[in-house]
Amino acid sequence: MSETTAMKNSVNRIHVDDLDEQTYKNLIPYTSNMKTTKTFLYATIDMILRYITEMNEHDSPVIKNGLRTPAEYRKMFTFDIDDESISLYDILANCERILETTVRSGHPRFINQLSQGVDIISLVGEIITSSVNANMFTYEVAPVFNLMEESVLAHMRQCCGWSNKESLLKNGDGVLAPGGAVSNLYAVLAARHYAYPQIKKYGIQSGLHPAMVISKHCHYSMKRAAAILGIGTDHVYEVDPDESGRVSAEKMEEKILYCQQLGFSVFFVGITAGTTVFGAFDPIEDIVAVCRKYKIWLHVDGAWGGSALLSPKTKHLLQGIDKVDSFTWNPHKLMSVHLQCSTFLIRHSNVLMEANQMFAGYLFQPDKHYETSLDTGDKTIQCGRHVDILKLWLGWKARGQQGYAEHIETLLEKANFFYETISKREPFFRMVIKPPFINVCFWYIPPSLQNIDQTLPEYNERLNKIAPRIKERMMTNGTMMVGYQRLDHHPNFFRAIISNPATTKDDIIAMIDEIHELGHDL
């Protein structure tokens, strides 16, 4: 293959020459020859180690040679599937190239997304998970992983104050989901089933007018859940948050009454612990009171901020969480666990099972020789399910409760350092809001804008164009990555998130300098 010679140089440090002649047929299980399998696996681990080491040299690029065009990537890879097999050497060469061209989300200067960093414990968890390739749906094929999941979910419910130690396994329920969006879908599904159990069988019949009330800053997945579940996005009523991004209980109540006047019955209220952009925490305790008054399901989306429960210093941000109906909490965001790992927690023990159970006879035989409640598959919206629990469990065991408390506190300290550093750099940097959590939202103001009257519409129009231009230059250089967005009446601004423990104060200063460097002439 022509790519062999092209890629040969890149796989230089691995003693893989004899893999040139070998194919998948030289690996176990086609042959009992352990030698090729070993060489191949060691070479892979060696490659991964070099990747991780290089990524953690802080001045190395986040994207080598910057983000390229689709045409360029298509030229670098032969994506087409051919009739013939390629050699094991070429497999490694392709992997090497993938690591070369990838956007390094584990890099200390990748602050573009909420999931960041490379966590070695998580990595090991994923390698073991993949090696055993188990399936979560039944106890009989994943006994230990199912017990592990049961125990960790119970521990998380205890973090919420939903149960005491004695009744840990009995109080409430939960499931690991592929992401926060799916966890939120579970929430709306559970609430819909709780309010209207007949919909499972008959669909939404005339006469029912279900509606949802959420904060306008809720994650978009709540609206999508309404679309998927037949509620309709028109029947999701949004409440405007205040300037700091929080909705008030009064406004939520007003909206519920408004829906009732229109003839709708509100079965679901959704709020957020740690909004995606601002990092704001809605006042759970106050909203619990409103939901109890009208007997409405209250879901808190803590995909991002749920981990604040891990530190005694930040726990108060979720005050009232002990009284809600359901909760989304993503370990793959603030707990450094690798994608995918999200949890959906629910205080009602049987609702998940009742809402989703289909009794597939070939999987969930009722006459099994063990306790069939350990077969978690029938309470999910999946059939087979990936083992996401091992990396989370290993990570939590490795750190202990204490280690995660320190992790959250250190990240908050870094966010504060970020905030203080840019506050000192007025008029080039300006905050959008004072950070309520780890999110630092700010504008870069180039000199060309510094003397323009901020009340002129022209000012916002021009400011709106600054962040995208800086981002474009950043991606071309590949030096760092930070996200930007508009929100409400605010023109485009940057949102810096540091959830990678490898990001240092020097990185923060370097990134702020970089933004200035990229933007001052605009």
Ligand SMILES: *Cc1c(COP(=O)(O)O)cnc(C)c1O
């Ligand atoms: C990220 C996020 C989600 C979605 O989580 P995924 O794991 O990406 O599906 C949902 N809600 C909030 C508040 C989030 O920040």
